[in-house]
Amino acid sequence: KPEDLNLPMAVVTRITKEALPEGCAISKEARTALSKAASVFVLYATSCANTVAQKSKRKTLTAPDVFTAMEEMEFETFLEPLKESLEAFRSEQNEMKERKAAKKREKEATEKASQEEEKGEEEDRDEGAEKDDDADKEGEEVVKDTNVESPEVQMIE
Secondary structure, eight states: OGGGGSOOHHHHHHHHHHHSOTTOOOOHHHHHHHHHHHHHHHHHHHHHHHHHHHHTTOSSOOHHHHHHHHHHTTOGGGHHHHHHHHHHHHHHHHHHHHHHHHHHHHHHHHHHHHHHHHHHHHHHHHHHHHHHHHHHHHHHHHHHHHOOOOOOOOOOO
8 A cells, every 4th residue: 555655654744844944834735745745755765775786786775775775866965974983883883883792791791690609608508518418427337436335234123
């Protein structure tokens, strides 16, 4: 359906509010027209970028394909802002990736420390149990050494 190809009105409204000076209003009809124009532009840019990729015998569109398409569509003015925006996006993605990796390393270090602490406590318990066993064995030896047959008790009647 053609209406499915339109950008969401909330997105169009947000973009237009950011682009227009404060106090400037935009009608619903104008937002709809901008939404349809933006959709047509995206479809045209995608088609041009696809042609560039096909010339290179590829099926996947890449950022350079889009840049070349923008030049072919005579939108060179937008190339630098587009490249800067893409670079900012990539930097943001790398930062997020690094934060996620750092968080994962921190979690792993915490888990490792916790495991080592548990292992140390377990070893302490095992050592304590061995000492108790040794003490029991020593006690048994003592009992065996001191186990003397008791003399019979004579009962006096």
